[in-house]
Amino acid sequence: MIDYNHPAFQYYQNVSEQCIHYLSIDGVIFGFHQNQLKVLLLRWKGTDEWSLPGGFILKTESVDLAAQRIIKERTGLQTLYLQQFHVFGETVRYNQEETWAKINLPIQGINWSERTISIGYYALVEYAEVVPATDFLTEECRWWSLDAIPALLFDHNHIIEVALQSLRKNVGDQPISHLLPDTFTIPELQRLYETILGHSLDARNFYKKIMAQNNLERLAERRAGTPHKAPYLYRFKVAFSER
Amino acid sequence: MIDYNHPAFQYYQNVSEQCIHYLSIDGVIFGFHQNQLKVLLLRWKGTDEWSLPGGFILKTESVDLAAQRIIKERTGLQTLYLQQFHVFGETVRYNQEETWAKINLPIQGINWSERTISIGYYALVEYAEVVPATDFLTEECRWWSLDAIPALLFDHNHIIEVALQSLRKNVGDQPISHLLPDTFTIPELQRLYETILGHSLDARNFYKKIMAQNNLERLAERRAGTPHKAPYLYRFKVAFSER
DNA sequence: TACCTTTATGTCAAAAGTACGCAAAGATGT
């Protein structure tokens, strides 16, 4: 049953020695593109099965840094805004047999993980700066619109759901600026809030509210090429984009 | 250096076999008494050192249930409102040598915990229903007012701080009723909000706001023995106290 | 140039939050 030459076996043997058992990290990487909230997902080799990026914590590494490392590897980003949002600690989080069958790895007998407790982190990243990269177990890494996500491996649909709820609840004090390019228009910012909150907002009231916070500076430039009135470009004031 | 007959050694040997390594739970148990927010702490045998209650997760046990078990053992309560609030995952959370010296256990060589990642839970409990109970490493278990907490073992002062911030932030959707006895007066409820929020409130506006929520029912009875006008007793309506 | 859509602002009323007035209740001191 176990193929001792398969790279997965060697990976898990490595992990087994150097990482903390029973514990993992799953990352929900949020991006924003074409007025839609997106999540970065991985397709496992030789399958049509997708999952969140994840990984294990080195025995010598802080949990936050492990999350940074894992997510940096998939995005190529140097700096990251990360937020721990929940620990998934049920004894049975998903149907293990079914899942192992789907990912089809010849290492099912290894005594690594009768169960795994997963610490969930979400990242807010700028879509255009991400260079999606697979790991050795996967062969495709790409963005999915939040409303088009397929049935994922493990309990990852659930994890995304909880991440989104957490983001929604804390949207007021999260640095939303990380999801946007340096310059953007007010309507674009509005679409972002709308997709996070899950409902539409009145453009006039949104404008008023955003302006009242005094976080934005308007540039002289306008967004060209729009079919209608060209909107001004804005930028977060330094103190706020650095958060 | 290691006393193989010391109960702590046997405990850790047990834990080492049956529990998940590198991972623990710490519980911040909030109670409310005499208009003060309190936390339940343990004093370690033969020392003047205090810590939060904590423990380890059985390999076969969900994290939430482990937290329940650990906190039930210290409080004697059958039902508990628990809230996971943060994972403390730094590689160096406190000065280990200093701490081991303080708790003075003859098991310092055991290779159990080079480091521990701790999942923080807070509990909201009714002060009067708690029967504090020590474990085999401690000899005193009692309530401390939040503003009189001494320097604790490990990073437990920090954990309490983070728990309080979390409670404060979420006070709006937490079932505060669990911190109060079945019946209470409006001024008592106000003191509770004041200690959680950390600032005083206007009694008249507080009354209006609470009443607008329509969660309380007023009893015919009044609180006797007060030096001034006897306040009415109230009770949370069933739908709210059951949350 | 008429027309259409979107942006950028403005107005106004409803709702929520804040400041503060005050009478009734109940204990205390004389």
Place this chain on the structure above:
DNA sequence: ACATCTTTGCGTACTTTTGACATAAAGGTA
């Protein structure tokens, strides 16, 4: 017995925030 004091319970008025909606300017399309 009665004035005094504090606290409770409820009310009024002002301010700030939120939400609904009007409209002119901008910029493309027919």
